[in-house]
Amino acid sequence: MTVPQLETMKLNIQISKNGRIEKTVQLDPGEYTVGRGETCDIILEDPSVSKNHAGLKVLSEKVTIRDVESGIRTNIETRIRDGGGYFNFQKDTVNLRLKLVRVHTEYLSVLGPNEFFACVDLATENGDVYDVDFFMSGTANDMRVTRTDVHKLNGKPYYTWKQAQDKTWFTVPVQNASNDLLGVVEGTDHFTFTYEARLPVLSGPATMWIPVARSDPFQTIEIMSLQAPGKQQMIQEDEYQNRILYLQFHARIFPVTFSCQMSIVISTEREESKLNTVFLVFCFHLVKLLSQFS
Numbered sequence: 182m183t184v185p186q187l188e189t190m191k192l193n194i195q196i197s198k199n200g201r202i203e204k205t206v207q208l209d210p211g212e213y214t215v216g217r218g219e220t221c222d223i224i225l226e227d228p229s230v231s232k233n234h235a236g237l238k239v240l241s242e243k244v245t246i247r248d249v250e251s252g253i254r255t256n257i258e259t260r261i262r263d264g265g266g267y268f269n270f271q272k273d274t275v276n277l278r279l280k281l282v283r284v285h286t287e288y289l290s291v292l293g294p295n296e297f298f299a300c301v302d303l304a305t306e307n308g309d310v311y312d313v314d315f316f317m318s319g320t321a322n323d324m325r326v327t328r329t330d331v332h333k334l335n336g337k338p339y340y341t342w343k344q345a346q347d348k349t350w351f352t353v354p355v356q357n358a359s360n361d362l363l364g365v366v367e368g369t370d371h372f373t374f375t376y377e378a379r380l381p382v383l384s385g386p387a388t389m390w391i392p393v394a395r396s397d398p399f400q401t402i403e404i405m406s407l408q409a410p411g412k413q414q415m416i417q418e419d420e421y422q423n424r425i426l427y428l429q430f431h432a433r434i435f436p437v438t439f440s441c442q443m444s445i446v447i448s449t450e451r452e453e454s455k456l457n458t459v460f461l462v463f464c465f466h467l468v469k470l471l472s473q474f475s
Contacts, residue, residue, distance in 0.1 A: 192239045196225065210294055213237040244297070244321045249289045252324030253299035253315055257281055268303055272311075272331055279303035282310060295319060300332065310335055370451050373405065377444045380410075389428040391445070400451040409443040 192208045206223055213222040216234035225234065260268050267278040282302035290298040297317040304310045312333035317324040330352075332338060340352040380389075393415070394402045407413065411430040418425070426445075 194223070196223075198227070208237075208239045210239050213239070244291055246286070246289045246291070248321040249291065249297045249299060249317075249324070250284060250286055252297065252317055252319070252321075253284060253289075253301065253326075256315070256317070256324065256326050257301065270303070270311075270313075270329070277305060277311070279305060279311065292316075297324060312336075312338075372449055372451075374447045374449065375444060376447070377442065379442050383430060387430045389430070391426040391428070393424040393426050393445075394447060394449070395422065395424050400449055403448045405446040405448050407445050409445075 194206045194208060195202050196204050196206065213236070214233060215221060215223045215225065215237055216232050217225060217227070217230050218232035221233065223237070257268060261281065264278075268281065270277045270279055280303065282304050285300040285302070288298070288300040292298055295318055297319075299315045299317065301313050301315060302310055303313055310333075311331055314330045314332045315326050316328040318327050319325050330340075332340065338355055340354050342350050343353045344350050393404070394400075396402045407426075409426075409428055411428050414427045414429075416425045416427050417423070
């Protein structure tokens, strides 16, 4: 793949003598030597200047993560506009017509001088989600995509990233990746979930039901904290022993209108070597439920 060379910001230096400009030098970001010596990058023909008179370092303009986000969004919006409302992309021999789902702002990176990285979710009309890695070159106000790789399809990775000893990153095919690179935890895993939602404005009494994970042979579940208004009651249904948090918001807590933040912190210890899909299904439905109130 040929990477297009982009014009970067240059520093203009004017060299004058006796008040008259003799020449102008344009410098890219980098380090330069100044003096009378023939090996100097900037030669000053003046007997009062030594052969190696000084060093000069030109810094590239500072690019922020917000600049990178703006750059990738601009590139995608341009592609969608030019593609008749779709981000047209070819994967192997298949031509894909995609829509922007989201930009992973947590993965936006400045790789080096004038080099940037972005990770974006794009989806087809039938719901397939492509996680695409974009590499860009340019400046804060002018970034162009130089390379595009499909990282995942519907959450399944084609490759993963590994950091080398020199702190640079490179890709590793999934079939060659270790469990730690894939994020696979073996044995016992312990983690904490925090679910938060802002309740809508209520003008009268209301009730709310929230499914809560339960302990089973694969995992131990414990509610560490629960912050929610109104009366709280944990209900367990008879057939499958599922637990439901039942909340009642009484009229006396509604002077006019009422809205508040609620949160549930759940501690989980799970045997990762055993098959357990129940908890994952619970997490999906709970997040979906709470998102309706956020």
